[in-house]
Amino acid sequence: MRHLLLALLLSTTTLPAAQPWRVVGDEQFAPYSFVTDADDTPHGLDVELVDAVLREAGVAYEIRLYPWERVKRMLDRGEVQMAFQFAGTPQRQEQYELVGPLRSGSTVFMTTAKTAISDWQTLDDFAPYVIGQVRGYVYEEHFDRADLARDTSAQNPRQLVSMLLAGRIDIIVGDRVQLQYFVHEQRAQDQVRILPRPLIQMPRFVAFAKGDIERARQFSEALVRLRNAGKLDEIQQRWAP
Known part of the structure; x- marks a missing residue:
């Protein structure tokens, strides 16, 4: 019996520790996620x-x-367990187990004085213009499928703002807070304007591989507890402009 107890003790003490979740996000999504030069x-x-x-x-x-x-490829290939921050579109819901929303943001159109458009009612109003968007991003189902002139050469939102300021494109689309962040970074607030009507109020989610129900459940339950306790609002207030 002593030998059996010793064997059981050894077996439990040598079990491998649970591997940490590898979690990845966009490095060029300031002020939501970014790295510094340092x-x-x-x-x-x-x-x-x-x-x-x-x-x-x-x-x-x-x-x-x-x-x-790379974030999307890593999740698709199973190299990471979780990724953020995904738009809550039908396309993404088909691809992943989405949990959230973590937060929401207003997707808007930004332009300069060089364009005549002052607002829009239908997507056809954008037909005369070239709209810049970040390659690989999804924005809103009907907009993503609309037959519009697009420039998708930008690799990130910072580059998108630079292209607008340089006059290479007529209009850009993106998160309001983020576009304003990069405009302020370039001290160009007086050179741009945001069209009054937003494209959509877009919830942002974290994503797990399709079928990874257990990890999705763990994150979802913790998210609900923090939201009910007001802890997520406290964090967002610290980042409020």
């Missing part, structure tokens, strides 16, 4: 929100930020 430490509102939920869930994890196209 180091590759993740910063941003969404980074803090995800960090708080994972700590509440009690799981081991590590967060890293990469270019958006």
Whole structure:
């Protein structure tokens, strides 16, 4: 019996520890997620929100930020367990187990004085213009499928704003807070304007591989607890402009 107890004790003490979740997000999505020139430490509102939920869930994890196209590939290939921040479109819902929303943001159109458009009622109003958008991003189902002239050469929103300011495109589309962040970065607030009507109020989700129900459940339950306790609002207030 003593030998049996010893064997059981040894077997339990040598079990491998649970592997930490590998969590990835967009490195060029300031102020929501970004890295600085000083180091590759993740910063941003969404980074803090995800960090708080994972700590509440009690799981081991590590967060890293990469270019958006790589983020999607890593999740698709099973190289990571979770990724953020995905738009809640039907396309994404088919691809992944989406959990959230983590937060919501207003998707808007930004332009300059060079264009005559002052607002829009239907997507046909954009027919005379070239609209810039980030390659690989999805925005809103009807807009994504509309027959419009598009420039998708931008690799990230910062580059998109630079292209607008340089006059290479007529209009750009993106998250209001984020576009304003990059405009302020270039001290160009007086050179741009946002059309009054937004495209959509877009919820942002975290994503797990299709079928990864258990991890999705763990994150979802922790997210609900923090939201009900007002902790997520506290984090968002710290990042309010």
